[in-house]
Amino acid sequence: MTTQARAVLFHETGGPAVLTIEEVRLDDPGPGEVRIRVDALGLNRAEALFRAGTYYYQPTLPGSRLGYEAAGVVESVGEGVTEFAPGDPVLTGPQIEMSAQGVYGDRIVLPVESVVPRPGSVEAVTGAATWLAYATAYGGLLETGGLRPGDHVLITAASSGVGTAAVQTALRIGAVPIAVTRTGAKRQRLLEVGAAHVIAAHEEDVPDEVQRLTGDRGAELIFDPIGGPELPALARAAASPGTIVLYGWLAGKPTVMPHNWPLTVHMYANGHLSATAAGRRRINRFVESGLRDGGIRPVIGEVFDGLDRIVDAHRLMESNTHIGKIVVTVDH
Structure with missing residues (x-):
């Protein structure tokens, strides 16, 4: 089944103003895939470089996606996925190729290897600033x-x-x-x-x-x-x-x-460490244990409400005036 989702795309490299919000096709998850309702996005400097065309790999234009880090809830899983079930709170981060799999949107489909458990006590804004x-x-x-x-x-x-x-x-x-x-x-x-x-x-x-x-x-x-x-x-x-x-x-x-x-x-x-199941296991255990015992307390620089604030969020990121992570919440 195919549905529509909102996603942040860009059709040329440049400053924050090249980012647009568009309707895209979203398929049901295939074998080994997970469909996620995104509740918050964590911004990373790599995404500004990718948008500008100065990252270590290039976007596929026109219509490139972007974004590594999101917090949300599993909506459905594809054949063979046993690690997650609908309703599970999750994070994204490992092994994402931004042009095709960028997480800036309200719903996404990712390989299960790119999805990480989020402790139920950790709300979306904190989660999006973590992995x-x-x-x-x-x-x-x-x-x-x-x-x-x-x-x-x-x-x-x-x-x-x-x-x-x-x-x-x-x-x-x-x-x-x-x-x-x-x-x-x-x-x-x-x-x-x-x-x-x-x-x-x-x-x-x-x-x-x-x-x-x-x-x-x-x-x-x-x-x-x-x-x-x-x-x-x-x-x-x-x-x-x-x-x-x-x-x-x-x-x-x-x-x-x-x-x-x-x-x-x-x-x-x-990407080198998270490319193996053993590397992902060690990273995820370190992050999850820190979230549970309070040793990991992400510093949130600013929260922007709504996907339509993504340009403003990127402008703040490029200003270098903030401390910690910038997070954008996603409305549904």
């Missing part, structure tokens, strides 16, 4: 970076959704998170989120401050989504030996490798 940020923090800090209790971790772009999730993830295992933000305007809020220290990059020398705060040892781990030509300067903040985990490329310029060896540099991508 991708904490999966990235878990995979980058723990599985890739090997962060240990007592380690200092330097978290750049700390006011972002992933940045605030990384602060909480570090605290969850007994590490010491040092947050980096551009100015002191966000200092107090980041301390409230749990940062042990906050460095304003436009007002202080980041490596010098890290050395001072760590007794000249440096940070055992640097967690950075920026890269680019400034990476060697940032690497002066690393311990010896130390580790850098790059989980993005916001600089948009070639990344220069630092030479202050011994130093290990990893490139982290969420």
Whole structure:
């Protein structure tokens, strides 16, 4: 059976204004698929890059979809699906190709591998702000970076959704998170989120401050989504030996490798860890347990009511004035 759904599409790359809301065809779920009523969307920087045509893979135009992260309720399941049943609260996130499967809409159909259980006590707005940020923090800090209790971790772009999730993830295992933000305007809020220290990059020398705060040892781990030509300067903040985990490329310029060896540099991508059932199991267990015991408390920057506010939400995301995740609720 085919029905109609509302979806956010774009027919050319560009700024937030290229986003439109249109009626699309929605089929019943096929074998191994799940149909979801979407109640809230969590926005990610990757979606702005994808919309602009500067992400690591390109949209299929015209009529590309976008979006990784949603919270909703299962409406129906396809043949062979035993993990979920109608009425189950769920999240989305892993193994999504945005052009074809983007979640910005009021109803979506996804492969079961892209759907994650949501504890019934977690409402949709909180859920929509959770999976991708904490999966990235878990995979980058723990599985890739090997962060240990007592380690200092330097978290750049700390006011972002992933940045605030990384602060909480570090605290969850007994590490010491040092947050980096551009100015002191966000200092107090980041301390409230749990940062042990906050460095304003436009007002202080980041490596010098890290050395001072760590007794000249440096940070055992640097967690950075920026890269680019400034990476060697940032690497002066690393311990010896130390580790850098790059989980993005916001600089948009070639990344220069630092030479202050011994130093290990990893490139982290969420899709690599979530590509296997074992990786998804570990991520999902980490996220679910944190939601249940309160160790994971997503920081919500702003909530926009209604899918028709998606352009405004993207404009806020590009302004970089918010702290945490931006969420858009979906009316039915």
